[in-house]
Amino acid sequence: MIETRKVNPVSKTIMEEIGFGWHTDNDGTPYIIPELVEVSTTEADAYYEASNTL
Numbered sequence: 001m002i003e004t005r006k007v008n009p010v011s012k013t014i015m016e017e018i019g020f021g022w023h024t025d026n027d028g029t030p031y032i033i034p035e036l037v038e039v040s041t042t043e044a045d046a047y048y049e050a051s052n053t054l
Contacts, residue, residue: 002037009034 015023015032023032039047 005036005038007034007036 012024024030
């Protein structure tokens with residue numbers, strides 16, 4: 001099962017300062033939500049290996 005963790009949202013100003021101007025759709029809907037997907041070290045390592053294979 002996928003576990004998520006709620007986090008404090010990053011302000012629109014900070015997102016734009018770090019070059020994430022694309023974070024909001026034209027209708028104002030954010031692409032980035034204040035939630036993280038928790039993965040184990042094993043899962044992260046497997047993802048790293050798979051992405052390097054591609």
